Amino acid sequence: MLQIRLGHDDAAPINDWLGRARIGFRPGMTEAEAWEAGRGVWKLKAANVLAQEEVQVISLDGIVRAVATITGIRKCGDRQAVEGDLLIGDPRVGQPTTTPHRSRNSVEYF
Template sequence: MTEDEAWQAGRGIWKFNADRALAQDEVQIVNTEGLVLAVATITGISKHGDRYALEGELLRGDARVGKPTTTPPPVTQLRRLLLTSRFPHSGLKELHGLPIHHP
C-alpha cells in the first residue's frame, strides 16, 4: 500500500466529532503491526451527509513512514471509527493509534 492509498483509506468517510478532529495537527495512518503507512497534516474536514472526511496535506516521504509509531493511544478524541468498505483489504486496523473496525 502506497502512502497515497493509505491516506485515501484512512482519511474518511467516517462518523466523528468534527471539533475534536480539527483540534489535531496531524494524523498517522498505522497498520496492524503498528507501522506508520502515511502521515498528513489536518487542514480541515469535509461533510458527506452525516459523515466527515479529513482534509489535509499528505507528508510524502515523512521519516516516520515505515517505522513503528511512537504515538501512544489515545492521541486524539476520535472514537468508534469505521473504515468504509471501499478498502476492505487495506490491512488498516488503526487510525492515529485508535482501533478501526471493518464493516
C-alpha cells in the first residue's frame, strides 16, 4: 500500500500540474477533495507506486480521508501524480489508519 499524508490546507502552487486551487487537508473535505489534494504532485519512485494496489490519503492526525486503487502514474515535470479509482464510501475513511505513517516524508510505502 502507498500512503500519502496531507499537510494543512494551503494554496496550490501557481500553475499546479493538476489544476488545483488548494492542496492539503481541511476539515469537512469530501473523499473526492481529499483524493485530489493528495494524489500529487510528489517525488515518487514509479516502480514502487506501480507495485502497490491501493493508496490511502491520510491527514496529519492519522485519519484515513480517501482510499483509491492505483491504476498508474502521471508525469508532472520532475514529479508524479498517482492515477487511480477512488473508492467512495470505503469503510476505512474517517477511521484511524491501521498502518501508522512513520516517515517524515509525506509519501510512505508499506
